[in-house]
Amino acid sequence: MYVPPHFHEIRPDEIAAIIETAPLACIVAQTGKGLVANHIPLLAAPDGTLIGHVALANDMHRLIADGQEVLAIFRGEDAYVSPNFYPSKAEHHRHVPTWNYQVVHAYGAISFQHDDHAKRAAVGLLTRKHERRLNGTQAWRMADAPADYLQQMLNGIVALRIALRRTLAKSKLSQNREPRDYLGTIAGLKASGYQAMAERMAKRLPGED
Numbered sequence: 044m045y046v047p048p049h050f051h052e053i054r055p056d057e058i059a060a061i062i063e064t065a066p067l068a069c070i071v072a073q074t075g076k077g078l079v080a081n082h083i084p085l086l087a088a089p090d091g092t093l094i095g096h097v098a099l100a101n102d103m104h105r106l107i108a109d110g111q112e113v114l115a116i117f118r119g120e121d122a123y124v125s126p127n128f129y130p131s132k133a134e135h136h137r138h139v140p141t142w143n144y145q146v147v148h149a150y151g152a153i154s155f156q157h158d159d160h161a162k163r164a165a166v167g168l169l170t171r172k173h174e175r176r177l178n179g180t181q182a183w184r185m186a187d188a189p190a191d192y193l194q195q196m197l198n199g200i201v202a203l204r205i206a207l208r209r210t211l212a213k214s215k216l217s218q219n220r221e222p223r224d225y226l227g228t229i230a231g232l233k234a235s236g237y238q239a240m241a242e243r244m245a246k247r248l249p250g251e252d
Contacts, residue, residue, distance in 0.1 A: 044148055044211055049219050050233040052145070053214035061119040061212065067097075068115040070205075072153070074106040085115060085205070086168055093149065096165040104155045104201045113153045115205060119145030124217065128231030129224040131210045143240060147212040148208040151205040158202075163200040189199075193221065216244045 052058060069079060081103050085095040093115060097103050107113065121144035132138050141161045156162065167185060174182035185193060217228045225244070232241040 044147070044212065044213060050213050050215045051145075053216040058147055058210060058212045059087070062117045062147050062149070065117045065119045068093075068117050068149075070103075070113050070115050070153075070224075072103075072107045072111060072113040073212070076106060079103065079106055083203075084169060086172055088168060088204070091207065093151065093207065094165050094168055094203070096162060096169075096200045096202045099199050099201055100202075104203070105232050107153060107155075109154045110152050112208070113205060114152060115149040115151070117149065118242055119147070119149040119241045120237075121145070122232055124228055124237070125231060125235075128228045129220070130227045131221065131224055135162045143215050143217060143232075143244070145212075145214045145216070145243065147210055149205070149207055149210050151207040151209075153203060156202040156204070159197060159203040162197045162200055166197070187234065214243075216240075216247060218247070221246035 052151045058247075062085075066084045067082055069080055069082050070085075071080045081097065081101065083097060085093040088094040109145065121142060124141045124143050125139060125189045126132050129138050129177055142231075146209075156165075163185070170183065188196075198245070217225050220228065224232035229244050232244070
């Protein structure tokens, strides 16, 4: 990934936030059948690894060897940026459209687990996180499902973990623009319905951290 210095995201908290708020990762790996890519929800486990699961019918766990390096791509907020957002455009018209976005590339060794304990741990972590966020005290729990049905579902998946070796993150948020154009971009994004991206940019303003 091309990362100019002014767009290089090195803040650990921001990198973690991108992964947490955009958990549907694209896992890319080289295999004997060429490149494969799968879209899998991943979450950071307490030990720092990324955890998730795939369908047993998915050849991913057969094509990728245990311990092989994979690339997990987490794509955060993105938005089109019009030159019309920049107040300076009226003065010299030396602007072109661009795209703002945040993305994390996480590299690590993948391993697959077929045992019941690992599969329950993977499903439990994912459901607790998302159910509590969505439904609060009414969150669905694994214990809510009949035991035989839950076991049937668990028999149809394979757990996975990715032991991270390095991350490369990029926050392309108009950092290369002068202050008035930066503020104009925030206003333009809000007016265009890109509230989340505008908020990400606003957090970088002095006094907002």
